[in-house]
Amino acid sequence: MSTIVVTGVGTTNPLGGNVADTWKALLAGESGISTLEHEWVAAHELPVTFAGQAKVPAADVLERQEVKRLDPSAQFALVSAREAWADAGAPDVAPERILVDYATGIGGLWTLLDGWDTLREKGPRRVLPMTIPMLMPNAAAAAVSMGLGAKGGARTVVSACASGTESIANAYEHLQLGLADIVVAGGTEAVIHPLPIAAFAAMQALSKRNDDPAKASRPYDTNRDGFVLGEGAATLILETKEHALARGAKIYAELAGGGITSDSYHITAPDPEGVGASRAVHAALKQAGAQPDDVTHINAHATSTPVGDVAEYAALHSVFGDRVKDIPVSATKASTGHLLGGTGALEALFAVLAVHERIAPPTINLDDQDEAIPLDVVTSPRKLGADPQLAISNSFGFGGHNAVVAFRSLD
Amino acid sequence: MAHTTEEVLAGLAELVTDETGIEADQVTLEKSFTDDLDIDSISMMTIVVNAEEKFDVKIPDDEVKNLTTVGEAVEFITKAQA
Numbered sequence: 001m002s003t004i005v006v007t008g009v010g011t012t013n014p015l016g017g018n019v020a021d022t023w024k025a026l027l028a029g030e031s032g033i034s035t036l037e038h039e040w041v042a043a044h045e046l047p048v049t050f051a052g053q054a055k056v057p058a059a060d061v062l063e064r065q066e067v068k069r070l071d072p073s074a075q076f077a078l079v080s081a082r083e084a085w086a087d088a089g090a091p092d093v094a095p096e097r098i099l100v101d102y103a104t105g106i107g108g109l110w111t112l113l114d115g116w117d118t119l120r121e122k123g124p125r126r127v128l129p130m131t132i133p134m135l136m137p138n139a140a141a142a143a144v145s146m147g148l149g150a151k152g153g154a155r156t157v158v159s160a161c162a163s164g165t166e167s168i169a170n171a172y173e174h175l176q177l178g179l180a181d182i183v184v185a186g187g188t189e190a191v192i193h194p195l196p197i198a199a200f201a202a203m204q205a206l207s208k209r210n211d212d213p214a215k216a217s218r219p220y221d222t223n224r225d226g227f228v229l230g231e232g233a234a235t236l237i238l239e240t241k242e243h244a245l246a247r248g249a250k251i252y253a254e255l256a257g258g259g260i261t262s263d264s265y266h267i268t269a270p271d272p273e274g275v276g277a278s279r280a281v282h283a284a285l286k287q288a289g290a291q292p293d294d295v296t297h298i299n300a301h302a303t304s305t306p307v308g309d310v311a312e313y314a315a316l317h318s319v320f321g322d323r324v325k326d327i328p329v330s331a332t333k334a335s336t337g338h339l340l341g342g343t344g345a346l347e348a349l350f351a352v353l354a355v356h357e358r359i360a361p362p363t364i365n366l367d368d369q370d371e372a373i374p375l376d377v378v379t380s381p382r383k384l385g386a387d388p389q390l391a392i393s394n395s396f397g398f399g400g401h402n403a404v405v406a407f408r409s410l411d
Numbered sequence: 412m413a414h415t416t417e418e419v420l421a422g423l424a425e426l427v428t429d430e431t432g433i434e435a436d437q438v439t440l441e442k443s444f445t446d447d448l449d450i451d452s453i454s455m456m457t458i459v460v461n462a463e464e465k466f467d468v469k470i471p472d473d474e475v476k477n478l479t480t481v482g483e484a485v486e487f488i489t490k491a492q493a
Contacts, residue, residue, distance in 0.1 A: 065432045125463070129456045 004175050004256075005410065006352050007249040008088025008237030010080040010186075013346055014230050014336050017056025018083055023353055025055075025335070026361045027381045031214035032336050033228050036192070044194045047201045050213035051192045052230030052337025069130055070143055071108030072190035076233035076342070077140035078147045081184055084235035085148050089249055091182055091237075098150035099180035100141050101170045102235075103163035103187035105341025105397070107137035110193055140188045140233075152180045158341070160397025161301075162260075163187050164234065165344030168405045169258025171238045172287070181243055187345035188233035197229065203268070205305060217338075218365035219302035219309055219331035220373050227303040230337025234345035236352065241410075252356045254408040256290065256390065259283025263400030270308055270396060274315025280402035281319045281392060288406040290390055292320050295327060295406075297360050297384060297391040299351045300375075302331035303338050312394065313373045328382055329375045330354070331363040344395035348405050355389040355409040413492050414466060419485045426461045430454050440482035448481075468492050 009019050014032025016022035025032070032052045041049050058075035059067045067075060081102075085091075091098075111134040118126050133139060138156040145154035157166045164187020171185035200206045207226040209216035217228040236255075244251055261283065263276035270277070285292060298316065302309050316324050332350050339346055354360050360378045369377060389409035396402050414422065424438035431454055444450045450458070459470050462484070468491040470478075478484040 063432070068430070125460060129453045129460075 002176060003241040003254055004172050004238055005241045005244050005254050006236050006252040006407070007239055007244050008084040009235070009252065009349050009352060010083030010087060011232065011234035011346055011349055012054055012056060012058065012076050012079045013232030013234065013339065014052030014055055017061065019087070019349070026332060026350065027359070029362050029364050029380070030335060031364060032230065033213045033216055035213055040194050044198065046194055046197050048197050048206045048208055049210045050216065050228070052228055053192060054232050069134065071111040071134045071139055073104055073108055073188050074140040074143040076190055076231065077102055077186065077188040078143045080186060080233040080235040081144040081147060084184070084237050088237035091247060091249070093181050095149050095151040097152055097181040098148065099152035099174055099183045100145045100150045100154040101157065101167045101174065101183060101185045102141035102144050102154070103157040103167040103341050103345070104137050104140050105158065105160050105163050105189050106191050108135035108139055109191045109196065111135040113193060113195060144184055148184060150184060159401040159403065160399050161338065161340050161343055162395040162397035162401035162403040163341035163344060164346070165348060165393060165395035165403035165405055166260055166401070168236060168255065168345065168348050169260055169403055172255050172258050175238060175240055181239060183238045184235060185238060186233060186235035187342040189340040189342040190231045191340065192229055192231050200229065207304065215365050217304045217334045219300070219304045219334055219363060220370050220375065220377055221366050222368045222370050224304045224306060224309065226305055227333065228337040230339045230343070232339050232346065233342045234349045236345070236348065251410055253352045254410050256406040256408040257284045257287025258403065258405045259287065261402045263402065265400055268398050270311035272311055272314065274311050274318060276400060276402045277312060277315035277394065277396055278318040280404040281315065281394070284392060284404040284406045288390070288408065290406065293323065294390045295320070295392055296387070296389045297351070297354050298327055298329045299347045299354070299391065299393040300329050300331045301394045301396050303333055309370070310372055312396070313375060316375070325374050325376055327376060328360045328378045328384070330361050330378045332361055334364045344393065344403060347393045347395065351391040351393040351407050354384065355391045355407050358384040358386070358389060358409070360384055414489070416485055416489050419466065419488050420481070422465055423462060423481065423485060423488070426458050426465065430457050430461070438481055440480070440485065442481045443479050444481065445479070462488060466492055
């Protein structure tokens with residue numbers, strides 16, 4: 001077995017258009033959530049009027065032709081993948097040995113629905129010829145593959161809000177199997193559109209704190225009332241430690257393992273005992289060759305829904321027992337909102353930086369912690385100490401998907 | 412409302428620039444869309460559809476393959492709107 005390491009990171013999300021700005025804003029306790037200024041909010045009388053919009057529009061960064069030919073979800077993927085690739089030192093590797101595993105929860109939703117509007121309003125002749133290649137869920141993986149010249153396969157995981165984490169877990173296996181020298185893994189989403197807002201609101205999943213958007217995403221708080229939709233992407237560059245050292249790359253952390261399970265319980269509700277989630281944590285730790293006692297930091301899924309946060313706590317308690325209250329937990333969706341298929345990749349990135357910088361990022365908006373969730377929630381940046389660090393990042397998705405990845409400090 | 416040849420050329424160049432990023436002053440009458448301007452079939456169809464809307468004309472799919480140069484497209488559009 002090889003040691004798999006992270007050698008490059010990239011992101012664009014509601015806190016920032018790159019890793020440095022994002023991490024700085026996260027540690028400063030900023031919120032990326034704001035009121036939506038689009039005319040369609042009032043036009044459709046949406047019950048929720050805010051979201052976590054990308055801090056830097058992809059159109060500000062990409063070439064105009066890229067913007068025209070890519071759905072926003074693929075645009076975010078390309079922006080963050082380019083940053084990660086450059087951060088990894090633009091590795092000089094045979095294209096056939098670079099594999100892309102890039103996730104989305106939904107795919108090119110804007111393209112699909114814009115195309116449908118065009119068809120109904122103007123007829124079939126006006127439907128863009130690029131509609132299908134822009135809306136397909138693999139468009140982000142394809143854009144990253146083309147953007148980086150990666151010819152070792154471009155795969156797409158689709159497992160709702162577990163997608164991004166699952167891609168990173170897959171990257172571990174691709175590298176252990178020797179399928180590639182470098183894996184570009186990540187996740188993206190761009191569905192701040194009236195239809196998903198209406199649909200998520202219809203299922204009572206979204207916070208309706210329209211008068212105070214920055215306080216709306218509040219995992220573990222007694223007054224949490226749902227998640228906040230976010231958008232963006234995050235990317236990790238992964239390779240074996242041997243390969244990284246041979247090319248003189250900087251190393252952020254070890255990707256120690258991943259675990260994927262399914263609940264087979266309910267299409268949207270989490271198993272209340274968190275059995276599937278706890279099995280995913282155990283699976284990740286087993287792959288990491290670690291014990292629950294080795295875990296020093298958790299980036300929780302913690303979407304700020306009344307039911308979900310409690311179910312995750314049940315899972316964590318079943319894995320860690322009473323020691324769970326001594327593990328610093330960060331619920332970073334409080335700042336970023338929920339990026340759906342991109343969220344696992346972004347939170348994995350935060351876990352990587354946590355073990356690399358040895359600092360757990362804060363969870364904002366925790367004014368009155370739910371007594372049913374007695375976790376040690378980090379509310380201001382906390383030093384993690386000089387001991388070996390092992391962080392896990394959890395993601396759970398509609399469909400009963402559970403995915404966990406583990407990152408270990410390397411010194 | 413009919414457009415002059417010059418207006419059609421300028422308008423078409425604008426559509427080409429918008430779709431492909433090619434500078435408008437490169438879009439001249441003798442240029443071939445595929446050989447000189449390197450415009451692929453999907454971009455060409457987008458330009459055709461946008462031209463139909465802009466100039467209020469119909470450009471049948473069967474006709475598109477005959478419009479190999481910018482000049483031929485300008486001539487077709489100018490006649491079609493007459």
